[in-house]
Amino acid sequence: MNAWARPFVTALLVLAVAACGHGASDRTEAQALVDRAKWTVMTFQESPEDPSDLFRSEIEQAAGVMVFPRVLRGAFVIGGEGGSGVLLVRDEAGEWSYPAFYTMGSGSLGLQAGAQASEVVLLLRSQRAVDAVIYNQGKFGADLGVTFGTIGAGLQGATTTNLGADILGIARNAGLYGGLSLNGAALVRRTDLNGAYYAPEATPQDIVLARRYSNPNADPLRQALDIR
Numbered sequence: 001m002n003a004w005a006r007p008f009v010t011a012l013l014v015l016a017v018a019a020c021g022h023g024a025s026d027r028t029e030a031q032a033l034v035d036r037a038k039w040t041v042m043t044f045q046e047s048p049e050d051p052s053d054l055f056r057s058e059i060e061q062a063a064g065v066m067v068f069p070r071v072l073r074g075a076f077v078i079g080g081e082g083g084s085g086v087l088l089v090r091d092e093a094g095e096w097s098y099p100a101f102y103t104m105g106s107g108s109l110g111l112q113a114g115a116q117a118s119e120v121v122l123l124l125r126s127q128r129a130v131d132a133v134i135y136n137q138g139k140f141g142a143d144l145g146v147t148f149g150t151i152g153a154g155l156q157g158a159t160t161t162n163l164g165a166d167i168l169g170i171a172r173n174a175g176l177y178g179g180l181s182l183n184g185a186a187l188v189r190r191t192d193l194n195g196a197y198y199a200p201e202a203t204p205q206d207i208v209l210a211r212r213y214s215n216p217n218a219d220p221l222r223q224a225l226d227i228r
Contacts, residue, residue, distance in 0.1 A: 026196035064124035101190035
């Protein structure tokens, strides 16, 4: 990412976090995000379009998954995208963890105009992809390779970094915009939501790897991911 574009990304992330928390408690917001993530998963599984088969086959093998029920993108010369989502990781027994909360944001520069809202699912296809997401906050676009697909349009995109195709991104778009790129995206932990949903000291590592925390209100999402 161009160095002078970084302030736009930072501002976008700050605004996204602030906007999400406005008018509702963090715990209420967290539960609403979990519920929306469940519906996104179900939508991807039940889509009559071709990518539903891809999603189902990939989720059965995935080491982890990130679900962003609403990623907003708008641009006129200076573009940006962002939204909050959840990370869940599968253990050796095939059981899904409880969700950890994240915000994803990106900035871009160029001649562009439009607006788009997308549901985005990132399938983490290896343990090193899971580790990269958990331990490399803020370096999503720089450190992780993404093979990207769009519902109804087949797979497109390419691997760009050292992780190769360890992450497969699929988006379901609503609105008008020419493409959705995760290059240059920044990933930030939602410490506020993790603390409100579990305990003030809860971290993504504690939630999805050590599994020290649970919340039964997230069980419907975990069950939606378990398609065995």
